[in-house]
Amino acid sequence: MTAADVLAALRARGWMLATAESCTGGLVAAAITEIPGSSHAFDRGFVTYSNAAKVEMLGVNRATLDAHGAVSEPVAAEMAQGALDRSEAQIAVSVTGIAGPGGSAHKPEGRVCFGLAHGGRVLTETRDFGPLGRSEVRAAAVRHALNMVLSASFERRAR
Template identity: 70%
Template sequence: MTDPAEVLDLARRRGVMIATAESCTGGLIAGRLTDVPGSSDAVDRGFITYSNAAKVEMLGIRPQTLEAHGAVSEEIAAEMAAGALARSQAGVAVAVTGIAGPGGSERKPEGRVCFGIADARGVRTETVDFGPRGRAAVRAATVEHALALLKAALA
């Protein structure tokens, strides 16, 4: 389990702040980070962009990308992370978009989450299929993976 305090300490050592762009987690990543006392010197802001309209308005996601790939895609995760970085004072941003469940489709099954990390080195993405564990478990696994990605990006 990734300790959010460790992630914050790494950000402080690097002299950068963190931003989050969250869809399926609805702010849980920012919540885990800000549960740590004193986190305000390492967390800049979180964007909760549950709807496609919010993704476009708050993060600058291109409607063409949404139309071509859908909200649950690495392309959207990349644009979300880049948008959060550009629209904040952060030096690193993590983004998540996925199907927490219940439901999903054959093409985009329950438990599929796309992640994006943006920093001075660019944007990196990955997709993880957590499986149909149930909404709460998928969201918890997503938060944990996002914290691990932040830790790796800041190490």
Template identity: 65%
Template sequence: MSRTARLLEIARAKGIVIATAESCTGGMVSAAITDIAGSSAIFDRGFVTYTNDAKIAMLSVSAQTLDAFGAVSEQVADEMCRGALIHSNATLAVSITGIAGPGGSDYKPEGRVCFGITNGTTTRTETIEFGALGRENVRLAARDHALDLLLKAADSPLP
């Protein structure tokens, strides 16, 4: 059984409803979930917020947070997933913001992706350094990691 099919099964059994807030993946997590028949039972909506303005307008990410930490930061990932939960009917939200490439900088290299996950009570963030795998591979790895975060959070409470 695929991870998305397992996610659908567990979320349906527990009454979990999911929202996504995506930047560098451009909706790939939402697409992976909605590729599974019956996903409307567990998926409310996906926010693709590629620009800082979109993050502010759609997810209520603070301009001050963006200025202080940059879009690719755990602080912004935190505000993105919280905003997705607030602006949806979801009970579980995941966020992704990163540098898929090509390019990057010494400070924020290609392949750095920040994730957030929240159930409204507990929020967790993390940064994964996927490395310079190329744009497509970084995006696929980020999508899969976000799905794994959702699956783990649906299967057991967030730590």
């Protein structure tokens, strides 16, 4: 799977993509926009590294951040929905995690939470990539986010 595959699938559906990124710092958007013609399927990207940015730019609820922390599926869900709501896109993916170094016993290095908003629903999942190092965790997160978008673009939905 490549970013070009994702773009082709989005174009085939007539969808535009929005991204909401924290630990990847815009790398998902960069992977997509590296491909010529990406403007036909990429609407915009939000890099919301701080909690304040998540609240201000994406509408993440402060209470959700306080209750679950930034690295959580509830925050990933609100990030994805916020990106979708604040764009012209039909699908949005979010990434929030701990690329490292560091982490804790409760939220270890390499833990990344993802959100995917489209078709009136938001799906979330968490992946523990392990302490691969900052660059490798971020690269793995980009691949996973792109795979989520690709999978969703192939779903058959009832109309």
